[in-house]
Every structure is written in structure tokens, then in C-alpha cells.
Amino acid sequence: xxxxxxxxxxxxxxxxxxxxxxxxxxxxxxxxxxxxxxxxxxxxxxxxxxxxxxxxxxxxxxxxxxxxxxxxxxxxxxxxxxxxxxxxxxxxxxxxxxxxxxxxxxxxxxxxxxxxxxxxxxxxxxxxxxxxxxxxxxxxxxxxxxxxxxxxxxxxxxxxx
Numbered sequence: 001x002x003x004x005x006x007x008x009x010x011x012x013x014x015x016x017x018x019x020x021x022x023x024x025x026x027x028x029x030x031x032x033x034x035x036x037x038x039x040x041x042x043x044x045x046x047x048x049x050x051x052x053x054x055x056x057x058x059x060x061x062x063x064x065x066x067x068x069x070x071x072x073x074x075x076x077x078x079x080x081x082x083x084x085x086x087x088x089x090x091x092x093x094x095x096x097x098x099x100x101x102x103x104x105x106x107x108x109x110x111x112x113x114x115x116x117x118x119x120x121x122x123x124x125x126x127x128x129x130x131x132x133x134x135x136x137x138x139x140x141x142x143x144x145x146x147x148x149x150x151x152x153x154x155x156x157x158x159x160x161x
Contacts, residue, residue, distance in 0.1 A: 002048045010052055011039060018060045025068040034063040078108065102152045103145075110145030113138050 015035060022031035038059040042052065049055035103111055109131075116127045124142070128135045
């Protein structure tokens, strides 16, 4: 195991460069996570590598590429699911099938909030807990999504006075 003082020195010396390196594949937050994970792995290896700096860059590269690939696969799956899988059951009427198509065209956040609210029957605060968004953001996504579906279906929004 690496001496804690040596690990601290290594972090101070190399973390910024590792972060810049990981940013080739990832956004800043994900890159920071990858660099942190590389240092955690270095901290627990039984035998300290001969070239710690090279080992860290290799570990950072492997972790960053794995994270990037995972992110791309997830985005591809979400895109295919949104395009190919109807949200509504097939036995519903024509309007419901049309609404399903428009629901699938919404931004991910809007679609997620609408599904949780209507089909999951969750309250806005519960949706905020599930998604990690604030209640006001949940409400905004819900309103915007419904407004967009109504616009595409050419159904006027009702005024609530």
C-alpha cells in the first residue's frame, strides 16, 4: 500500500493533469469522478506501481473510456426506447396512441416527469425525490411537456381562472 503522504503528494502533483486528460471523453463532473476513482484504486493496490504517474494515467484512461462507452450505450438505449416502444397500451383509443407518439418526442426530463405523474400517480414532491430535481423543476417539466403534447395534438390549453 502507498504511504498516505506520498499519495497526497501524488494527488497534488497529478490530479489537474489527470482531470484534463479525462475531459477528452467526459464532462467535468464525470471526469472528476474518474480521477477520484483512479486515486482510490491506487490507494488500495497491494503493490505500489513502479511508475505511479503512468499507472494513474492508464487507470484514468481506462475508467474514462469505460464511462464514456457506458454513457453512449445508455443514450442509445434511451433513444431507441423513446422511439420504438409505445408508452400507452395498444387497446387505448386513437387519441391516446397519438399522445403516445408525441410523448415519445418530448425531452427526456419532460417525458419522465409526465410518466411518473400520470401513470405512476406520484405527487410532484415524490417525483422530485425520484429524479433528484427540485419540485419547481418537476412542475416546470410537467407543464412544458403537457403544453407541447397539447400543441402537437392541436388541443387548446384550458385557462384556469
